[in-house]
Amino acid sequence: MLRYRANPRAWISGVLWLLGAAAFAQVGIGVAPPRFELVLPPGATTTEVVVVFSRNTPDQRIDVALVDWLNGIDGALRVLPPSTAPYSAAGWLQTSVDPFTLERDGAHAVRFTVTVPEAAVEGSYWTGLAFTTAPRPVEREGLTALMRTRAVAVVYVTIQGTERPAAEITGVAVQQVPGKGRFVVVDVVNRGNVYLRLNGELRFVDAAGEVVWRGPLPERVLLRDGVARYTLPVPEGLPEDVVLAAVEILPKGPAGSYGGPTLYGEVSWP
Structure with a gap:
């Protein structure tokens, strides 16, 4: 136990x-x-x-x-x-x-x-x-x-002994919200049978493949059969040669146990 x-x-x-x-x-x-x-x-x-x-x-x-x-x-x-x-x-x-x-x-x-x-x-x-x-x-x-x-x-x-952690990033998009600016929107779906605790980071990458900005994602709890949507404000002052927004999420299972593989998603930067 x-x-x-x-x-x-x-x-x-x-x-x-x-x-x-x-x-x-x-x-x-x-x-x-x-x-x-x-x-x-x-x-x-x-x-x-x-x-x-x-x-x-x-x-x-x-x-x-x-x-x-x-x-x-x-x-x-x-x-x-x-x-x-x-x-x-x-x-x-x-x-x-x-x-x-x-x-x-x-x-x-x-x-x-x-x-x-x-x-x-x-x-x-x-x-x-x-x-x-x-x-x-x-x-x-x-x-x-x-x-x-x-x-x-x-x-x-x-x-105990029945855990099947599994999650998937099902979408990454850039949205323009009038009067509020641009946001990177990420959807994560729980495909397993346990709750997950999600942590990770958002990155912006330039044409040379260098990360020019990174920031942590707020921790989220993803319940069984649940969907978590991150709506992440785009930081000001990004270089003009940014070509990619990427997200990396590390799920953790119950009581900090293994929560499945690291999740990756990306979207071309407008």
């Missing part, structure tokens, strides 16, 4: 929905670790602990719920009821969903147990534990609004 947790002192959760920046400034909560990347054999059971923190806040009630979630082609997150998303692991997770009081600058530990079915499962599944503050009044530009903050600890479960 393999367990992986992100930095246990990380403040911001792996998935964090805020109803306005002011809400987090005045009602700050976070979870540690922000995500659990569990690799378990069929039939296995494990108990884990997530800690909910508060910062610069009075005592407040925290509601607990299981949620499903998906990320869109642009990386935008969508929260769903539990056991409604494809490859949901919500039915495998048990925990208390009773509300609790989080004291000022305090911490509260929440235990949860994941039990993998004995059969008929392969690849990656996921769910989340959502912690939501009670509504609180927030002053913004002379107006008072009721704001709630929700932090979600993401739980990935991958079935």
Whole structure:
């Protein structure tokens, strides 16, 4: 059994929905670790602990719920009821969903147990534990609004020995957006059965084959059956003899495991 947790002192959760920046400034909560990347054999059971923190806040009630979630082609997150998303692991997770009081600058530990079915499962599944503050009044530009903050600890479960990582760049294009400039648009499709974490870089190459500019791509999570679209602004001041825009992406599998070969794509520069 393999367990992986992100930095246990990380403040911001792996998935964090805020109803306005002011809400987090005045009602700050976070979870540690922000995500659990569990690799378990069929039939296995494990108990884990997530800690909910508060910062610069009075005592407040925290509601607990299981949620499903998906990320869109642009990386935008969508929260769903539990056991409604494809490859949901919500039915495998048990925990208390009773509300609790989080004291000022305090911490509260929440235990949860994941039990993998004995059969008929392969690849990656996921769910989340959502912690939501009670509504609180927030002053913004002379107006008072009721704001709630929700932090979600993401739980990935991958079935050990069934992993088939595979991804493909299906398109690289240059697009001109009126009033915004030019962008390199890259689409990546998950062809395998596990989630992938994508990192890489964008390069511009001149007529002599030299890289004249390079920059990192923002990290993206590519779920099973998912598509990730990078819309990358073209930097200013590129040399006139640039002939190619190229992208290189290194996928990583669950818990940092092998995620398949490096992906390459390119497009001739206008």
